[in-house]
Amino acid sequence: MKRILWILLGIAFLAGAYGVYLYNKPHAKMEKARVDEQVEAQALYAAFETDEAAANTRFLGKVVAVTGQVSEVTPTDDGGLKVTLSAGDFGVSCELDPLTQHARTSFTAGETVTFKGNCTGYNLSVQLARCVELK
Amino acid sequence: MNRYLLFLFALLLGGPAFSQKFFTQDAKVKFLSETPIEKIDATNNSGTIVLDPAAGRVECKVLIKNFLFEKALMQEHFNENYMESTTYPNATFKGNVTNPGEVSFTKDGTYTAKLSGTMSMHGVEKPADIVGKITVKNGVISVHSDFAVAPADYNIPIPSVVTDKIAKSVKVTVDGTLKPMNK
Numbered sequence: 676m677k678r679i680l681w682i683l684l685g686i687a688f689l690a691g692a693y694g695v696y697l698y699n700k701p702h703a704k705m706e707k708a709r710v711d712e713q714v715e716a717q718a719l720y721a722a723f724e725t726d727e728a729a730a731n732t733r734f735l736g737k738v739v740a741v742t743g744q745v746s747e748v749t750p751t752d753d754g755g756l757k758v759t760l761s762a763g764d765f766g767v768s769c770e771l772d773p774l775t776q777h778a779r780t781s782f783t784a785g786e787t788v789t790f791k792g793n794c795t796g797y798n799l800s801v802q803l804a805r806c807v808e809l810k
Numbered sequence: 811m812n813r814y815l816l817f818l819f820a821l822l823l824g825g826p827a828f829s830q831k832f833f834t835q836d837a838k839v840k841f842l843s844e845t846p847i848e849k850i851d852a853t854n855n856s857g858t859i860v861l862d863p864a865a866g867r868v869e870c871k872v873l874i875k876n877f878l879f880e881k882a883l884m885q886e887h888f889n890e891n892y893m894e895s896t897t898y899p900n901a902t903f904k905g906n907v908t909n910p911g912e913v914s915f916t917k918d919g920t921y922t923a924k925l926s927g928t929m930s931m932h933g934v935e936k937p938a939d940i941v942g943k944i945t946v947k948n949g950v951i952s953v954h955s956d957f958a959v960a961p962a963d964y965n966i967p968i969p970s971v972v973t974d975k976i977a978k979s980v981k982v983t984v985d986g987t988l989k990p991m992n993k
Contacts, residue, residue: 702882736875736889736896751855752838752985768835770855773878795875796899798858799835804876 705772705805708738710791716743720762723797731796740791740809741767745782758782758790758806765800772805779808830990832915832951833860837986839872841959843977850884850976852877859953859986863915866907868925870984873900892966893932901931903938913944920945934964942984951988956981 712734714722719741722730743760750756755773759766769790771777782788792806837857843850854876860869874895879885889895905927907913913921921944929938942955958979961968968976 697883698881700882702885731896731899735899749836751836753853753855755855757836757855765835768856793875795856796873798856798871798873798900799833802856802873802876804856804878 702774702805705738705775705792705807708791710740711737712794713740714742716741716760716762716767719767720765720801723801724763727797734794735796737794738791739794739803740789741769741803742787742789743767745784745786745788747784748782756780756782758788759800760788760790762801767803768800769803769806772807774805775807777807778810829862829864831860831862832988833858833991834986834988837870837872837953837984839877840983841877842981842983844981845975845977848975850879852879852885852888854878857984857986859984859988860991861915861951861953861988866910868903868905868907868927870903871900872902874931875899892961892968898932901929903927903929903940905938905940915944915946915951918946918948929959931959932964932966936963953984953986953988955984958982 719730719734719739722733741760743762743766745758746761746766747759748756749759751770753773756771758769758771760769769792771780772792789809790803790806791809792803795802795804835856835858837859839854839857841852854872856876857870857872861867874893875889877885877888879888903925905925908924908926909922913923923942923944925940925942927938927940928935930936938957940955940957942953945952945954959982960979961976962978
């Protein structure tokens with residue numbers, strides 16, 4: 676009887692510890708995330724502009740590697756950075772991952788870069804969050 | 811005759827500037843759910859605001875998956891269980907300024923703008939009235955607004971085990987600096 680009680684207590688402790696681990700689980704590291712889709716900025720923008728619902732089905736919530744020419748670099752209020760890649764009227768907006776130590780945070784208009792990040796959808800521009808640069 | 815010419819001249823000069831739209835794709839949208847048990851907040855740096863001063867029209871949109879939480883589990887639950895962001899990827903507000911006489915988009919100053927329109931999220935559309943502060947300085951228009959959203963109003967399911975952890979009314983803050991829209 677005493678043994679069963681100890682086993683139950685052990686199970687309750689492990690369950691509690693797992694719950695605490697899950698609650699405090701850090702965000703997955705973007706630099707190690709597997710790329711689901713690889714695409715040029717122009718093609719990604721065209722996909723959303725042509726058929727947003729179909730593009731959402733293909734890209735939304737996926738890790739997308741996008742290559743394009745830098746058109747604009749905008750600092751965010753909280754010290755972050757958004758890099759817009761040329762495509763259509765509003766481009767593909769890549770917000771650098773605030774949880775990653777980036778090799779560089781300086782980008783020049785006109786240079787060609789590849790970012791991977793979570794595709795969060797179409798809001799004038801196509802938006803990618805938590806981006807890291809791919810070399 | 812001179813009066814008509816003057817009117818035509820003013821129309822030609824003032825027309826293009828007056829119909830100029832302003833926008834941002836970098837509006838900061840934050841929300842805060844606060845209960846005695848838990849505080850949950852998240853930030854989205856990519857809200858879009860489009861303002862048409864001539865029509866007194868404002869349209870805002872945020873992508874739900876762009877909200878970043880401190881805790882990964884909260885972000886996962888927010889997207890998958892509550893907002894169902896794969897099915898409903900965005901939230902919008904479209905409305906009109908109801909006190910246009912009290913707001914000038916061309917003269918420096920700080921104005922209180924009252925907006926009346928429709929808020930849409932989680933597949934539900936509801937009428938919404940929002941008050942915002944508009945600051946015009948040297949041709950730059952900044953907007954700020956605080957308002958509250960009740961998850962129940964938008965059929966956002968909150969499981970009974972966490973009802974005490976999620977506020978009945980969630981505070982939302984929007985801040986943005988608009989630039990002329992030339993596209």
